[in-house]
Amino acid sequence: MDKFCEKILKTIRENELIRGGETVTVGLSGGADSVCLLIALKKMERLLKIKLNAVHINHCLRGEEALRDEEFCRKLCAENEVSFEAVRVDVKGYAEEHRLSTEEAGRILRYEILLSKTPEGGLVATAHHADDQAETVLLNILRGGGLRGLSGILYRRDNIIRPLLDLGKEEILAYAKDKGIDFVTDSTNLENDYTRNRLRNEIIPLLKRDVNEGSALHLKELAVAASEADAFIRGLAERAVSDNVSFEEDRITIPHGFIKDRERIFRIYVIMESMRRGGIGLKDWGSVHFRDIDKALFKGKGYMLDLPGGVKLINEYKRSVIIKKKQQM
Numbered sequence: 001m002d003k004f005c006e007k008i009l010k011t012i013r014e015n016e017l018i019r020g021g022e023t024v025t026v027g028l029s030g031g032a033d034s035v036c037l038l039i040a041l042k043k044m045e046r047l048l049k050i051k052l053n054a055v056h057i058n059h060c061l062r063g064e065e066a067l068r069d070e071e072f073c074r075k076l077c078a079e080n081e082v083s084f085e086a087v088r089v090d091v092k093g094y095a096e097e098h099r100l101s102t103e104e105a106g107r108i109l110r111y112e113i114l115l116s117k118t119p120e121g122g123l124v125a126t127a128h129h130a131d132d133q134a135e136t137v138l139l140n141i142l143r144g145g146g147l148r149g150l151s152g153i154l155y156r157r158d159n160i161i162r163p164l165l166d167l168g169k170e171e172i173l174a175y176a177k178d179k180g181i182d183f184v185t186d187s188t189n190l191e192n193d194y195t196r197n198r199l200r201n202e203i204i205p206l207l208k209r210d211v212n213e214g215s216a217l218h219l220k221e222l223a224v225a226a227s228e229a230d231a232f233i234r235g236l237a238e239r240a241v242s243d244n245v246s247f248e249e250d251r252i253t254i255p256h257g258f259i260k261d262r263e264r265i266f267r268i269y270v271i272m273e274s275m276r277r278g279g280i281g282l283k284d285w286g287s288v289h290f291r292d293i294d295k296a297l298f299k300g301k302g303y304m305l306d307l308p309g310g311v312k313l314i315n316e317y318k319r320s321v322i323i324k325k326k327q328q329m
């Protein structure tokens with residue numbers, strides 16, 4: 001086994017990504033990352049005791065280039081004896097219908113399709129790597145994502161796994177070159193129309209060149225540490241919410257007694273967990289909103305705070321009540 005595959009195997013085993021016996025569906029774009037992931041997992045198919053599949057999603061945004069990518073993936077899988085399926089989706093139409101950017105619409109549809117094509121108990125493997133992690137961590141810092149944002153991309157989320165997270169982009173490209181592995185390039189990845197692309201094409205290379213060549217890997221290490229801290233505090237908050245917070249159809253009641261003298265970060269995690277458990281979508285929420293709630297908790301009886309999505313906080317005697325917007329019920 002070559003060193004590239006050994007590194008992936010180490011990531012898989014240390015993070016318990018694959019236990020054996022699963023069907024693993026690779027999200028195959030045709031780019032260097034997903035192609036090298038597919039080939040590496042194919043080499044380890046017997047060792048890992050998995051059944052390997054691949055799904056290619058054509059976003060129907062790039063005309064002939066998208067058809068080229070689809071055909072490349074089909075041929076690659078045929079040559080490597082991997083079960084293959086291509087799915088075409090109208091990302092632009094979905095984005096317009098749901099008032100999303102094409103980038104966000106594409107991400108949502110990709111995961112929906114990959115999960116739908118994976119049998120029960122199976123895994124979806126995506127080709128996110130250390131440089132993707134660095135981009136995500138920087139993006140979340142700039143957007144005010146807090147500790148959870150610093151966690152970035154997780155090695156595993158439910159049945160979605162990322163076996164390449166310990167490998168940098170340069171390692172992947174070097175492996176492809178060394179082994180003579182062909183891949184295709186999405187021309188839109190070279191454009192700087194999206195914030196993530198600017199981080200990928202300009203900021204990360206600048207950090208590697210002028211600050212520290214290991215910048216991307218150090219940001220990945222930061223994400224691992226943040227993820228561990230996040231999981232620890234979240235566990236404490238989950239138990240505290242179960243023991244103290246009450247939930248009704250239209251409201252969440254948080255008594256002040258069990259959090260009044262606790263650390264601010266613990267209180268904020270309690271607030272986030274209460275919101276999550278109460279069915280309040282937090283897509284448009286940032287860390288500033290949770291800090292505002294924390295400040296509001298002890299401002300006295302009758303204090304009110306308006307929050308995103310029509311949510312309101314009202315202070316009562318020794319407790320705060322979060323009122324959900326009716327259509328969220």
